[in-house]
Amino acid sequence: MARKVILDVDPGIDDAVAVALALFDPRLEVVAITAVAGNVSAEQATRNVQAIVEQIDPPRLPRIGAAVRPERDPLVDARHVYGADGLGNSDFPVAELHHLHPSDKVITDEIRQAPDSVTIVALGPLTNIATVFRRDPSLAEQVGQLVIMGGTYRGPGNITPAAEFNIYCDPVAAREVFRSKTTKTLIPLDITSQVVMTFDLLDQLPDESTSVGRLLRRILPYSFRAHRQLFGLEGAYLHDPVALMALLEPALFETERMAGDVEVQGEITLGATVFDHRPAPQWRPNIDVATSVDSAGVIAAILRGLKQAAQ
Numbered sequence: 001m002a003r004k005v006i007l008d009v010d011p012g013i014d015d016a017v018a019v020a021l022a023l024f025d026p027r028l029e030v031v032a033i034t035a036v037a038g039n040v041s042a043e044q045a046t047r048n049v050q051a052i053v054e055q056i057d058p059p060r061l062p063r064i065g066a067a068v069r070p071e072r073d074p075l076v077d078a079r080h081v082y083g084a085d086g087l088g089n090s091d092f093p094v095a096e097l098h099h100l101h102p103s104d105k106v107i108t109d110e111i112r113q114a115p116d117s118v119t120i121v122a123l124g125p126l127t128n129i130a131t132v133f134r135r136d137p138s139l140a141e142q143v144g145q146l147v148i149m150g151g152t153y154r155g156p157g158n159i160t161p162a163a164e165f166n167i168y169c170d171p172v173a174a175r176e177v178f179r180s181k182t183t184k185t186l187i188p189l190d191i192t193s194q195v196v197m198t199f200d201l202l203d204q205l206p207d208e209s210t211s212v213g214r215l216l217r218r219i220l221p222y223s224f225r226a227h228r229q230l231f232g233l234e235g236a237y238l239h240d241p242v243a244l245m246a247l248l249e250p251a252l253f254e255t256e257r258m259a260g261d262v263e264v265q266g267e268i269t270l271g272a273t274v275f276d277h278r279p280a281p282q283w284r285p286n287i288d289v290a291t292s293v294d295s296a297g298v299i300a301a302i303l304r305g306l307k308q309a310a311q
């Protein structure tokens with residue numbers, strides 16, 4: 001039976017690729033896609049989720065959750081990487097959807113409907129997940145599994161020397177989620193950064209006659225250009241699809257059980273993920289962290305998934 005999944009996303013070009021993969025994967029039943037502010041504003045993130053689903057037009061329509069504007073103005077966004085609209089300035093039209101429920105309500109409903117059976121794949125800041133657990137702490141233990149793209153284990157951050165984007169955007173939420181009783185797996189930046197999609201792989205995307213091919217061929221080139229300009233990289237990171245692959249192809253990853261927390265106050269370490277590796281650790285293990293990845297295997301799995309999405 002397909003695994004029930006909620007994708008919590010802040011699209012973002014790499015989020016869009018992950019959504020495309022998940023919507024067509026027969027191993028998954030995507031019950032909802034919930035938007036969160038991060039790469040782009042709350043309004044734009046919601047609009048982008050709608051646009052991606054409409055462009056892809058999947059066989060089964062997921063529920064969509066609307067992102068809620070954060071209480072504090074975000075310190076950063078990632079429009080420099082993904083374009084002013086987060087999707088490579090593609091300016092996709094979206095149908096007017098009335099009565100969209102906020103993301104936290106959609107997540108709450110889905111967990112209550114299928115306790116212990118829903119996997120949440122969190123590919124943006126952890127704002128929505130923390131809101132759900134804050135409003136009803138019992139829900140933390142009713143999530144089947146939570147897979148998080150975020151933080152760093154051994155490598156540097158990508159927003160500050162210490163912090164990765166998703167955690168830095170809402171460190172307080174991230175701390176609450178890390179400390180929650182949910183079964184969780186972290187796919188940190190030092191793992192996702194080992195998987196680089198090179199230019200030649202663009203040719204292997206599904207062709208323009210398919211909805212997924214049209215979408216990806218329209219948004220990915222922007223990301224490649226930005227990666228070259230910003231990071232001098234001849235290719236593009238696909239952080240979020242890599243995290244999705246940790247769920248779909250766990251044999252391609254090694255994980256270790258760790259005791260992790262998030263810095264919420266540091267002047268230069270705000271948003272850093274910290275793990276208790278003292279010889280006699282005092283924190284209780286609370287999270288599985290990916291410590292190695294078979295990069296070639298993940299790229300192959302992503303390309304297989306995209307081909308499958310085009311059939």
Ligand code: BDR
Binds near residue numbers: 039
């Ligand atoms: C994460 O930050 C976002 O910009 C990407 O979509 C990804 O989720 C990588 O640090």
Ligand code: CA
Binds near residue numbers: 240
């Ligand atoms: Ca993201």
